[in-house]
Amino acid sequence: MAEPCDAVDVIMTKRDGKTLSIPQIKWMIDAYTRGVVAEEQMSALLMAIFLQGFTREELNCWTDAMIASGERLDFTELARPTVDKHSTGGVGDKITLPLSAVVASFGVAVPQLSGRGLGHTGGTLDKLESIPGWRAALSLDEMKKQLSEIGAVVCQAGSGLAPADRKLYALRDVTGTVASIPLIASSIMSKKIAEGTSALMLDVKCGSGAFMTEIGPAQELASTMVEIGEDHGVHTVALITDMSTPLGKTVGNALEVRESVEVLAGGGPDDVIELTLRLAREMLDAASTIVEKKGIPGAGVSPGSKEALRRAEALREADLAESLKNGRAMDSWRAIITAQGGDPDAELGTAQDHEEILCPTDGFMTRLDALKVGVAGWRLGAGRARKEDAVQIGAGIQLHAKPGDSVRRGQSLMTLHSDTPEAFQRAKEVLEGAWTIDDNPPEPSSVVIDRVASAP
Numbered sequence: 001m002a003e004p005c006d007a008v009d010v011i012m013t014k015r016d017g018k019t020l021s022i023p024q025i026k027w028m029i030d031a032y033t034r035g036v037v038a039e040e041q042m043s044a045l046l047m048a049i050f051l052q053g054f055t056r057e058e059l060n061c062w063t064d065a066m067i068a069s070g071e072r073l074d075f076t077e078l079a080r081p082t083v084d085k086h087s088t089g090g091v092g093d094k095i096t097l098p099l100s101a102v103v104a105s106f107g108v109a110v111p112q113l114s115g116r117g118l119g120h121t122g123g124t125l126d127k128l129e130s131i132p133g134w135r136a137a138l139s140l141d142e143m144k145k146q147l148s149e150i151g152a153v154v155c156q157a158g159s160g161l162a163p164a165d166r167k168l169y170a171l172r173d174v175t176g177t178v179a180s181i182p183l184i185a186s187s188i189m190s191k192k193i194a195e196g197t198s199a200l201m202l203d204v205k206c207g208s209g210a211f212m213t214e215i216g217p218a219q220e221l222a223s224t225m226v227e228i229g230e231d232h233g234v235h236t237v238a239l240i241t242d243m244s245t246p247l248g249k250t251v252g253n254a255l256e257v258r259e260s261v262e263v264l265a266g267g268g269p270d271d272v273i274e275l276t277l278r279l280a281r282e283m284l285d286a287a288s289t290i291v292e293k294k295g296i297p298g299a300g301v302s303p304g305s306k307e308a309l310r311r312a313e314a315l316r317e318a319d320l321a322e323s324l325k326n327g328r329a330m331d332s333w334r335a336i337i338t339a340q341g342g343d344p345d346a347e348l349g350t351a352q353d354h355e356e357i358l359c360p361t362d363g364f365m366t367r368l369d370a371l372k373v374g375v376a377g378w379r380l381g382a383g384r385a386r387k388e389d390a391v392q393i394g395a396g397i398q399l400h401a402k403p404g405d406s407v408r409r410g411q412s413l414m415t416l417h418s419d420t421p422e423a424f425q426r427a428k429e430v431l432e433g434a435w436t437i438d439d440n441p442p443e444p445s446s447v448v449i450d451r452v453a454s455a456p
């Protein structure tokens with residue numbers, strides 16, 4: 001237990017723009033988690049941090065204290081390097097599904113502790129639960145067995161990881177202190193570091209459908225998280241990727257699983273393939289660096305040994321695009337789904353009703369707003385308003401045109417799917433003004449906007 005401090009002193013120190021000491025931070029987080037520091041005191045401190053920020057030392061100490069509030073997983077006994085991925089969340093972001101299968105198929109362990117959707121952004125667990133039989137809750141032993149035998153596991157995080165963050169996040173939500181870069185960065189990184197991965201790939205979304213709508217704050221969030229990761233011995237790289245338009249051509253749970261399976265079968269939309277392959281490349285490069293520098297203790301491979309160099313080289317040379325064509329990634333997907341009770345061959349549920357949205361004019365689509373499409377999918381039943389709500393498996397949106405595509409008057413631009421007929425009108429209302437059709441096509445653009453990594 002940390003040395004007792006005075007909560008009012010801690011609040012006033014930060015309020016006046018001074019630096020908090022390590023004992024002050026440790027005590028505040030520990031005492032708040034135990035219910036000794038009152039909600040109103042922590043609220044005041046959060047607002048002071050929101051306004052005054054943190055030094056790098058304060059931020060690391062705050063993150064450490066949140067990690068120390070719960071358990072820390074350890075995967076060092078695995079005979080594979082571990083690399084996890086975290087996305088800050090977006091619309092149509094199903095990348096975890098094909099990505100974990102691709103990366104696992106090359107012998108890397110991907111311990112993917114995921115969440116459920118809230119508001120307009122979808123959650124990986126909701127998507128996978130549209131596969132009959134698939135279960136999100138695994139014990140630690142089941143997780144380790146699956147990581148060791150198959151390489152990837154996608155499951156829900158237990159309540160023991162960084163419990164201070166859960167309490168703090170709920171408080172930030174009702175005190176106007178969510179949108180603070182140090183608080184977001186420490187919240188995400190405390191959970192990821194507690195998960196025990198050796199390397200971490202961050203996908204920081206930027207655009208209307210994301211937390212960060214502008215590139216400047218997205219870069220600052222990415223570099224803050226990369227610094228925290230590296231300062232905690234977790235090799236961390238971030239990509240900043242476009243979320244001004246939805247990823248892929250589907251938004252909604254079963255719809256997105258179908259699209260992911262198309263990608264694993266060698267087809268699927270270009271942007272989903274591009275981002276999957278780019279993140280997979282970064283993850284195998286990170287795994288390769290880890291193998292060289294730290295070896296693989298669980299496989300008896302020592303750092304810098306001939307065997308470590310051979311394995312690192314093989315990871316760097318892996319042909320990722322080919323793994324989507326030759327069935328290697330698909331085999332890995334089928335094994336991951338089956339191990340968690342799912343039937344990879346089962347028909348996925350569809351919604352009871354659908355409606356088309358028709359194109360009003362000829363031209364090129366130059367814009368399709370991610371936020372509006374995300375909110376429409378949510379209103380159709382693909383997302384939830386409160387944690388305890390259920391999602392509809394088949395609800396969502398199929399996009400028949402994306403920015404850059406030529407379109408004709410009267411063609412279907414999108415199909416809306418829902419089990420609740422009254423939802424269609426509300427979805428159509430939010431889709432007003434969601435796209436632009438012009439005479440000329442937009443400049444081609446890449447889904448990856450920037451890359452942030454620490455200097456070697």
Ligand code: URA
Pocket residue numbers: 169178183184185187188
């Ligand atoms: N996700 C988190 O886990 N924490 C935040 O603060 C924001 C997004």
